[in-house]
Amino acid sequence: MAEVQLENVHKRFGGVEVIHDIDLTIDNGEFVVLVGPSGCGKSTLLRMIAGLEAISEGSISIGGRIVNDLEPRERDIAMVFQSYALYPHMNVAKNMGFSMALRKEQPGRIRQVVEGAATSLELMPYLDRLPRALSGGQRQRVAMGRAIVRRPKVFLFDEPLSNLDAQLRVQMRTEVRKLHQRLEATSVYVTHDQVEAMTMADRIVVLDKGRIAQAGSPLELYDRPANRFVAEFIGSPAINVFPGEVDSGRLFLPSEEGRIDIGPVSAHEKKVDMGVRPEDLRPVDSGGIPGTVQVIENLGAETYVILSVAGRDVCWRIAGRPDVSVGDRVRLGFDLSHAHFFNAASGARI
């Protein structure tokens, strides 16, 4: 186990800066998820921690030792790749024991450690198989087994579940989390899937265009997003954002019935975006925001009702079955204390 510290880390490809001044400390044994849309720099950041990508500026330390100029093999890390990156010409046992073989450990000891990891990952029957004879889920487990056998200070995961089907992904999510709880190793996990981030992380770091948009526990990010980007990125279905105007300390939203007075807001800005989570909406008899039901998505335990409100889609999440139909006119209210307000220009939380 070790602490990972990133200080003023920059990365430039030619003249293009893709990572801007990242400061981040990942504590001993913490499970941190780097999340963000494609191209936000999360994988580049992970590869910089791994030593597979050079750092343009700043420093990275693992366990108190600055590793900027160390080779990946000298950093005492293990990495699980999106494409699994198993060695196609080696069987499962050799794939898993490769790092130990490189350290010239005794074959008996290698076998013992590999079998220990294989047992915990239910891979014992496949030890003699080549990777091409395994299913996607089994390959993923071999990749994890290889990382376990390495016994590193830090585990790095680069979108390891992206190539799996939805059902297996949910199952493996739990497996990865269990693995972390058992090994208690510092882990950095990259994903673009915010559900993965929410369900697995001790702490989530949301990246936007190479900068940290917000770092915090999953519920902190969900309940108090620092900006509109985080609010929109965290949560599924996504938060509803209504553009509004502040007039004499009250927020007004446009609607098909003219301006609606939402209530008092403490904002100095003229243009304000209001965010309301789909589960915070509720039907009201009078007042509220009027909309027309467009689509109803039944998930069994819950239902997403998509309404058209002043020309934009709004998602309303209902626990259980809906009592509305497509085409119905509905008025939606919400508790103002559950709404989030952002500066329309900068996106910053008000």
Added chain:
Amino acid sequence: MLALRGPSKAAAYTLLAFGIFIIIAPFLWVALQSFKYQIAILQGAWIFPPTWFNYLDVLYSPRSDFPLNLWNSIVVATVSTVCVLIVGTLAAYSLSRLSWKRWIARGFLAWTLIFNMIPPLTLIGPWYLIFREIGLYQTLSGLILAHITLNLPMTIWMMMAYFNEIPIEIEDAARVDGCRRVDAFWRISLPLVAPGLIAAGVLAFVFSWNEFAVALNLTSRATATVPVAIARFAQEYEIQYGQMAAASILSTIPALVLMFFGQRFVVQGLTMGAVK
């Protein structure tokens, strides 16, 4: 795959048979001549008493240099192939994996492509002058160098296609697991491009084995290779057709054996990257 039926199938098989006939017939005709005495060849006889005379004469006659020529060809083809594979594989790995500036990598590859298009005959003059200056004219070393130069571009292109097919993450994983870059190349990438090495090796060997123009101009009687020796059966006052045919048949054996074992890899190598 499209399944042919009825007349289409018959037409396809006829065309195929015709194609095979066009390729095989000259070879069979030469093979036939190799079992005839000179007189039967000159008479164009189809019915003749078969003889091993031409083979025995080519291989065991005191006046024949053919065993020496065969040895020269083996040395030249083997050494040049090994060198081409070592240099070509390292160059291809470097171009495929190391972060060269784009203009350097592209420029190098363009140069190899252009070099491959130049007829070898245009290079013989300069090579003759250079080798004579540095003492490599009429030596096996000189010919080996020339063959390495000729075969290198094709090898680099082929091996690059193989290296490009290996996901970079596999090498990254090896480096994280504890490999230096050179270990990752040796333990991971090289075993994975083994089919490419076989394919490129077979092609380089066969090209070197069959190469005539350069060998004719840069070798002496003592260092001549098999294609040169075969041509020398045609002298000013006598053409030894039988011996020529026997030597030709003998010369095809190593290439045929190699192609027999390596053809699967050669086809795969030449079409690498063509289809995903």
